[in-house]
Amino acid sequence: MTDFESTDRPYAAFPVRIGLQVQPQHAQYADIRRTVAAAEEIGVDVAFNWDHFYPLSGEPEGLHFECWTMLAAWAEATERIEFGALVTCNSYRNPDLLADMARTVDHISDGRLIFGIGSGWFEKDYDEYGYEFGTAGGRLDALGEALPRIERRWARLNPRPTRDIPVLIGGGGEKKTLKLVAQHANIWHGFGDAETIAHKHAVLDEHCRTIGRDPGEIERSAGVGNKSPEDIGKSMLDVGTRLFTVSSSGPDYDLGLLRDWVAWRDEVNGE
Structure with a gap:
């Protein structure tokens, strides 16, 4: 056991992993592809994109590419890393x-996909592409209805998935989202400081206990924003976070912070 581990959280048994969200905005696809290749060479564990149709920052009508066709390309373009959407809009x-x-x-990837999913929130996507935006509660209810359908379809497909595809659910809603995490997910992804994350973990743990699930089965993931491992690494680790994701946006994808987090991971994991 290292100094970083917390004995009162069963999910502390997961090794530390580092993700990179390559935000597919303001860049040509060739630049996105090169960034994913560079991240794999640096030693990242997971590469994510996101499921939007327009940039979330900068020029609202700027360059942007679709999520799932890109993930299929990443399946062929990468060799080692896991990858997925952070997150797919249901x-x-x-x-x-x-x-x-x-x-x-x-x-296509020989079993390296992480199935990230959430209820959706970016109204412009809905309006421009003709989807009904509705309400936050209604979108969460729809996600709750979709997850069992997805699981049933996986069981019926021929051929079936190469493995039990890990399901990542993003979002911190305590009454609905975290209950869905307890019921369906292998990974929970959230945002916030260590105190906020610790509270969300406690709520998720209670949902797991209510349905008789071991909370230690769910890997805990968080976005790190622009923070370095020296800023937040130990505090987030102490509350149970094990997958730390750096974000980088086009057109110039800066991977300096990613390198710092990968080096910190290796120190924590004793590699």
Whole structure:
């Protein structure tokens, strides 16, 4: 046991992993592809994109690319890393179709897909592409209805997925989202400082206990923003976070902070 581990949190048994969210905005695809390749060479564990149709920052009508066609390309372009969306918007695709898409990308990559999903929030995507935005509660209810359909479809597909595809659910809503995490997810992804994350972990643990699930089965993930491991690494580790994700946006993808986090991971894991 290292000085970083916390004995009262069962999910502390997971090794530290580092993710990179390559935000697919303001850049040509060739630049995105080179960034993912560079991240794999640096030693990242997981590469993520996101599921939007327009940039979330900068020029609102700037360069942007679609999520799942990109993930299929990453399945061929990478060799070692896991990858996925942080996160897929449940509203944009029929759940059974989405399950089949994920199964296909899983096979293309020889079992390296992480299936990240959430209820959706970016109203411009909905308006411009003709989806009903509705309410936050309604979108969460729809996610709750979709997840069992996705699981059932995976069990019926021929061929089936190469493995039990890890499901990552993003979002911190305590009454609905974290309950869905307890019921369906292998990874929970959230945002906030160590105190906020610790509270969310406690709520998630209680949802797990209510349904009889071991909280230690769920890996805890968080975005790090622009913070270095010296800023927040130990405090986040102490509350149970094990997957730390750096974000980088186009057009010039800066991977300096990613290198710092990868080096810190190796120190913590004793590599």
